[in-house]
Amino acid sequence: MTRSRSGRHRERHDAHWIEWVTGILSAALVAAMLGWIGWEAFTRQATPPDLSITLLTTVRTGSGYRVAFDIYNIATTTAAAVTVVGRLSEGGRVIEESQVIFDYVAAESKSTGAILFENDPAGRIVDIRAGGYTDP
Known part of the structure; x- marks a missing residue:
């Protein structure tokens, strides 16, 4: 001015x-x-979802046990309706099975969730894996 x-x-x-x-x-x-x-x-090439799971913690809750985990998608494509199945087994016999469904796990990302069990996972084999997904 x-x-x-x-x-x-x-x-x-x-x-x-x-x-x-x-x-x-x-x-x-x-x-x-x-x-x-x-x-x-x-x-960048579109690669199909590549899901892997890492167990985090096991916490006793009022109605059982919560096993928290991270699910990673290292691919360049998003996975929708991702079903994660958790199995609790002992001596080759499945004691309990539970599942959770993620709306989506974005490409090149991490999401966190938990599987709820009634039985104590301590001293047992906990197997949590991705059971399936859909293309968004």
Whole structure:
């Protein structure tokens, strides 16, 4: 803002240098993001869901036992309606089976869930695995 001879304020009509720098940097950032997204879209291959499970904790609850786990999808495709089956076995005999269904496990992500058992898993074999999924 500048002052004229009569003391009134008037706006500058030419852009300040900082406006030019900000505009150029913003345009470069947007162009780089669009280029990266385009590169990923055309060069990345879609791989079917690849699900793996890691057991976290076993906690006693009021009605049994909760076995918490992480489910990983290392593929580039999302899995929907993922069924996770948990089996509690001892001496080659299945004592209990339970399942949980995830709405989806996104591509290259991790989700956390839990299987609930009535029997104590301590000293028994706990087998938790993905039982199936659908394509979204």
